[in-house]
Amino acid sequence: MLYGIAAAATALLLSALLAELLRVPALRLGILDRRRRWALPLSGGTAVVLATGLVAGLGDRAGLAPLGTGVGRLLAAGAWVGVLGLAADVWRLRWWIPLAGTAVAAALVVPYAETGVSAGVLAVAWVVAVAAAFRGLDHADGLAGTVAALAAFGVAACAAAEPMEGIAVLMAVLAAALAGFLLHNWHPARVGLGAGGSLFTGFVVASSAVFVRAGQGIGVGAGVLFAVTAVACADAALVVLGRRLSRWPVTRGRPDHLGHRLRRLGLAPRAVTVLLAAAALGGVLAGVGVHTGRMSGGAALWVAAVAAVVVLALLRLPVTPVFRPRQRSSEASVQVSERLRVRSG
Template sequence: MSGVWWEYSAVFFITAILSIVLTPMALRYAIRANVLDQPGKHKSHKVAVPYLGGLAIVATFVIAVVAMSVLRPPHTGREELLGVLAIAVFLAAVGFIDDLRQVSPLWRLVAEITAAVIVWYLGNGTAVATAGVVDLSLTVLWFVGVTNAFNLLDNMDGLAAGLAAISSMTVFAVAGTNGQFLVAGLAVALAGCTVGFLRLNFHPARIYMGDGGALFIGFLVAYLGIKLRFDGGRLVSALVPIFACSAAVFDTSLVVISRVRAGRSPFQGGQDHVSHRLVKLGLPVPAAVGTIYLGAIGVGILSFAISRLEAVSALLLAGLVGATLTILGGFLLAVPVYTGDAE
């Protein structure tokens, strides 16, 4: 077993180093192509920032997966692995086109639903429901929800990449201790890609991942979460990946509730995410992002604990975590973020 953990460590450091090497190349290409995210009403940065950093993440992960499939081919699931990789690259391409030329939200949604249906057809349901139509619906909801949640998380320097790394490492811990070595390997590779990207993405960011990178990592985190299997019953098996992605799920839920309460469209952009609310409370950007990191790590550890407990204990702990997040959400909702809110 110790040999396997050394291999995981090697995968993490190699992908992190490769991402560190490729990210400046993506930066230079974005500058030459004039693909810059300009400051605007709903944006927190003050200067134009290149936003094709997702190219480095995608390239690093593709190289890592292809190398792993050649050097250490899995006993089963190689075709599924390459198929899912192709789907993730397809979604990244949709995102990159959106970065360059704008893609209508409807077509993006169609692409995401299509990707989710294909993954389900390959045998990757939620394991929550046995009925085909119900399981398909839940699978589509999971993939579309998590994919877009990570896209929405890309609202402050280092946030989406860091949280993707934390979610991936949570999946890695659960999968690795349950004998799901392929899932663990993919998770640690994704963590390495995103950690390496943080070198130029953390505050003050010199490059953003863009929609291409955000859709790519969001889809992969959703896929890795849905692949987790362990003895704990259907409900516990569903809760663990949700808690592994807790920061993304929490932020998206908070934003949707906040906008609906304010009479705004849930699809309207704005500085009303958890990160923006923490800045409103007086935290500088690095501290706000770091606070969210710590919260995600804490829930990730609890997610791992839930996967190791008996069903009743796991559900009690999950209920405690859920109640705590609900109280925290109520506190953050009270922070004024819209024009006209009481100061």
């Protein structure tokens, strides 16, 4: 117990410190969120990955909080997914490359002995889908980090009820690392999460949830897994369904996520984050309640029903056709110099 508190506090402080220290190198290397009109360095994802890996890994190595063989492999696979996401941030890899790497990592960590082959394959697909959903959720200041921290706390509570101490410690450390990152990511954000941090977070949360529910009822398990990640799943469903209906390529970005549509209703950026965080908290509480037996499986069905109603309602809102991507500073400076030269001439 005491180690868990100390580990969480260490992860929070380390993540906050690393996010600030890595900010300038990320700016100089051009590791930026290209969807914005100002330079937002994506140092937060690296900070979350490093803080989570160092604190949980050192605790396991020192014997203070052994993760176990399966959980240690999960953390290593998550680090691989984080590196792959960072590569996508730097080199703008094709969309399928990070997802393919995430699928390979998920296939290596799913506990097939408890799930069975068929359910294990479904679990791999679900882990990949959740990782992609968290990457898509990283479209508003503070949103992905807050929702992910709540989901991690939910999975930690489910793991503690088993008890599965390794998963519980890992999720507590991850939630604390995300909280440290959020000190810099609340609107207006100074650092971003990026593909590296969002894919890592989604992968670790989803894989840990699979570990916790492995060997239990598939129907109830699916409800629990959805409830703890309801906001991310609803955002992904809204995007895919909306783009399919409008015949827009699913892999081509545009401002049609939950946060974007709520902003069109007149909500302020911070209000959007708070509202969706409250929704995520409700889903997490329902998922933990169902897992621990304090609520019936119907609570997870209510979460799914509410998510479906919200998705269908927001589909009716109009969407701006395309992003207006931020120009790189070098390109912008060249254009400004050219305009001044023409005017002076």
